[in-house]
Amino acid sequence: MDSSLILQNLLSPPVLFFFLGVIAVLVGSDLEIPSPLPKLFSLYLLLAIGFKGGLELQHSGLGGQVLPTIGAAVAMSLVVPLYSFLVLKTRFDGFNAAAIAATYGSISAVTFITAESFLETQKLPFDGFMVAALALMESPAIIVGLLLVTLAAPQKRPGAAGMRWGAVLREACLNSSVFLLVGSLVIGLLVAAYSPAGIVKMEPFSDKLFYGALSFFLLDMGIVAAQRIRDLRQAGAFLIAFSVLMPLFNALVGVLLARGLGLGPGNALLFVVLCASASYIAVPAAMRMTVPEANPSLYISSALGVTFPFNIIVGIPLYMVLVNAVLPAAP
Amino acid sequence: MDSSLILQNLLSPPVLFFFLGVIAVLVGSDLEIPSPLPKLFSLYLLLAIGFKGGLELQHSGLGGQVLPTIGAAVAMSLVVPLYSFLVLKTRFDGFNAAAIAATYGSISAVTFITAESFLETQKLPFDGFMVAALALMESPAIIVGLLLVTLAAPQKRPGAAGMRWGAVLREACLNSSVFLLVGSLVIGLLVAAYSPAGIVKMEPFSDKLFYGALSFFLLDMGIVAAQRIRDLRQAGAFLIAFSVLMPLFNALVGVLLARGLGLGPGNALLFVVLCASASYIAVPAAMRMTVPEANPSLYISSALGVTFPFNIIVGIPLYMVLVNAVLPAAP
Amino acid sequence: MDSSLILQNLLSPPVLFFFLGVIAVLVGSDLEIPSPLPKLFSLYLLLAIGFKGGLELQHSGLGGQVLPTIGAAVAMSLVVPLYSFLVLKTRFDGFNAAAIAATYGSISAVTFITAESFLETQKLPFDGFMVAALALMESPAIIVGLLLVTLAAPQKRPGAAGMRWGAVLREACLNSSVFLLVGSLVIGLLVAAYSPAGIVKMEPFSDKLFYGALSFFLLDMGIVAAQRIRDLRQAGAFLIAFSVLMPLFNALVGVLLARGLGLGPGNALLFVVLCASASYIAVPAAMRMTVPEANPSLYISSALGVTFPFNIIVGIPLYMVLVNAVLPAAP
Amino acid sequence: MKRVDLILSERELDAVLKAVDAAGAPGYSVIKHVTGKGPHGWVSDAMDFSGLGANAHVIVFCEAGILPKLREGIQPLLDYYGGVAYVADAEPL
Amino acid sequence: MKRVDLILSERELDAVLKAVDAAGAPGYSVIKHVTGKGPHGWVSDAMDFSGLGANAHVIVFCEAGILPKLREGIQPLLDYYGGVAYVADAEPL
Amino acid sequence: MKRVDLILSERELDAVLKAVDAAGAPGYSVIKHVTGKGPHGWVSDAMDFSGLGANAHVIVFCEAGILPKLREGIQPLLDYYGGVAYVADAEPL
């Protein structure tokens, strides 16, 4: 079953378009998706995933596994940066170690969306509250990252005039991707509760178009990820190894937590993907502003150039195998 | 019924996304929809509303209420600027009074579209010829505005070399939003008459996607409208009051006209919305070019920062209540 | 039947929106579709046409008419530039003659797509392998064009340091439109073979939206083509005549080949359109880089300002008449 | 040689370019989507969807001799509609 | 008169514009989506979708007198976050 | 210090930036989507969808010493493909 899952994932349109983008860069084609078109797709995907998550969350409510799962997700986003930092600090200075650590504590919405698409083709159900978990894992990781910076290197920062904590917290909690995701989730909730006529009318936009838009966006992600490959030489073997091994380790922790939480296989896969993925949208933007001492090519290349392709291509089906192995067989 | 209509409107996806945009600005999120993405949505909405209007107009023909209604709409776009000007002239110079007056004589296509969506969720029918009325109300208001300028302040304009009337008329009648709306309407008419196969093939694009695209665009409108709130201080209490009371007065005139014309409740609501809305697309662009002496932040802030949100949020359901109260009960 | 076909084509949404764009420029409206929005639509159309072609190619396989047809298409893309060059050389220097010749040897994907839409409204079937023919006709024409330049004017080029053939071949074979078309075709093939679940999920994006997106894009093409009309004066009567007569001649050659290949009417029309159309996407970009001595306004205006509108408006139905006349009646 | 920098609303761009051409400039370059602040307040590109546009930045490299004609054609436009124009020295590389 | 050119990350644009305003400049113009290379490496717009942004180019025409205050407000930002600032002469057209 | 302004087709941008790097410039900034007019006619961004692109504006702040090498690397490209290059004085703020 293992290799067939990997093959099925490899040959799905989103992953194939990701490959096409990678190949475009490798062979030197001038294919590019000019700015701000990728932004259109990333805004759309966040809006749609949030809205759909809200619709489903309204049906499932906040009982049962919902709050424990969200709590566990937030806990992971606080803990992963801590042990990542300890590992990274052996090779990098405090600024870079903290920035990379925050990146791995946070999540990749695109990886999550690709995992949802994978589950749909596998006909495995999953719940809307997982989108809430997704939305709530971004900010804590950013804040832990900044705490690590102040702890590890407080005295060396002449420029950081008193660490404008207000701006930092706003960036952590209100950056556009978190804001749009949470906002669309709440809108989905409200619409499902009070104006069900709106659900059907939104569907062609927020639901039907979703898979194709994801494929188109992954074409661009393939281009951008492949452009980062050059930076990897600068990053070095240690960081490349970290970018594959840390997600695997986090996936292991995640699958055990999912078992403990009693999640079904669909939700369990999404939970594992949240733990194993690294942010290349909200966190880099926040780190660029708040920790300019860290080198962006390190934290972006590792999350976008290594971890993201790894998760998209082999990670998701691999984690599915893991979930099937660790979770108790369905009754 | 009143408050439930308002609530239903408030909790529809388009209005909720408008709120989300407003909140983004108020809390200081960096959410933005970068240029030219909003242009994509505004072009799309104009094209789709025109095309759908044309399809329906072909079925209804030009008989019955059609020509009287269109005539009344054009008359309103000529008269509203005149009495608005008299009111505004008590506080503003001729340039600003004329520019704001033209803004209120003209219409807001997005408000109209949102009202159509509201009617659809209320399952109330309306006719394609209302789109023709929409298209024909923009240019007269611009021309009246410019006539008011030349009447009120002809001698003070050294720079307006002979008021290049050719350019002014072209701007009034052929500006991109009027042109695209009228052009798409004619295309809809022709397609409905001669190539019905095209209707079905356009539907997923021009019809199914419409509601979602409107919601997405209103997210941006919320952002842009909220950014205008700061300018309102400059505008002052008089203009803010004008921006709420003038639409209400125009709505009253509109509902009486609608009763006189014998319109059904759907068409009547759209007619009222045309009277009560103010332009922030075609007219500001025309005024910026032809009356540079007027302060754009006055006419844009009042139309986009006050009247538009007012109409979208409470105006539309309020006008519905008004329509239900004034129109004779259906037999 | 003839005139009714032309009328049906004229009154289809894509062609009407093309006209709307042309009229916008002629009457001086400020309607424009700002960059990079047209790129979004051109990327989308190439991706969708490639993907759909790949899905169909997987079903038809490579047997029967497939390889001979593709071979004949490639042969046309090699031969057309040669005889075009001989004709053009009577009036233009070697650089311009070669660049225009390459343009006519290559193809216009948008014309092809419009022809497919025409066939769909005529309910005439066609095969996915025609997209492969489309994809394979672009590069050979570019290479022949550059060979003609080196043959016709090798000694006069101080700046072309050794004619960097590597860069030239990469530009010819890996330019973004060829790359995206071929890549999407291969993805379509793989998805059809190995992950059929992906077909249904892609459909709303790649299939349902197609016709509307084509119409929107043709609105822009109408604007851009009409802006080229001014350049035609510079081009002169000879080039204008060439831009109409050469496609007609190529269409004649094409229809005879189609008869010889035993193609059905749908595939035959597409084959004729490939022969008769001229490139204004990939070839100009390649020529600008590799033959800067040639005047872009000549080869772009003739392909985009004359041949493209001619094909879209009267060419496609005319070629259909030709196909019906030349092909043996269906049994 | 001189370098002239003009910054003005996109709405007036066509008229200004016509004046630049008429003054005999050998060429010019245009950057659109420029935002900014000046005596008339803040100009953003948030209203771009409405055709209102932002500012444009026009760069002209030309001989000093054409400056008077350039000034004559452009100054009335800038005075009426707003915008700035500055000159500096520049030499071909 | 002077012409000041500032090139810096879009993320720090707001802070820099505040400093320009505070220094008393009569206006400024901003071009976004600028890419480039400097001591901190290559800046592209490929990550634009993430809110990371590219660089911005700020042009300020002002009297020489405000340069010291401009320098004082901007130099710390450029030192900490990166970016360049140059001054040249310019005269009104 | 010197300020160099290069305006040329986006298609040749990579080659020009390579030459700027090779000349030893400490950095550069690039603005794309520039339209304009020059000896070779009008360049718009209407054909952007085709990969033909518009012009790019490259700004280089550098020591006067590297100008000869810059000229040597760039002039042949501008002569063959078109475009302009100008130098002016500039001082760090």
Ligand SMILES: Nc1ncnc2c1ncn2[C@@H]1O[C@H](COP(=O)(O)O)[C@@H](O)[C@H]1O
């Ligand atoms: N001192 C200045 N420095 C740079 N740009 C300016 C300056 N003053 C005005 N501008 C630009 O010119 C535009 C129009 O100015 P105005 O209409 O005169 O306020 C502004 O939006 C700015 O982009």
Ligand SMILES: Nc1ncnc2c1ncn2[C@@H]1O[C@H](COP(=O)(O)O)[C@@H](O)[C@H]1O
């Ligand atoms: N010498 C230079 N000439 C022109 N632009 C420069 C130069 N140095 C740096 N820049 C611009 O300033 C940005 C930020 O520079 P930095 O963060 O100091 O590397 C770069 O990405 C370039 O766009």
Ligand SMILES: Nc1ncnc2c1ncn2[C@@H]1O[C@H](COP(=O)(O)O)[C@@H](O)[C@H]1O
């Ligand atoms: N005198 C000039 N001033 C400003 N920009 C120019 C000038 N001449 C040419 N250009 C720019 O350089 C580009 C290429 O010029 P060319 O290919 O030589 O016609 C033009 O499209 C303009 O953007």
Ligand code: NA
């Ligand atoms: Na994670």
Ligand code: NA
């Ligand atoms: Na009105």
Ligand code: NA
């Ligand atoms: Na051809």
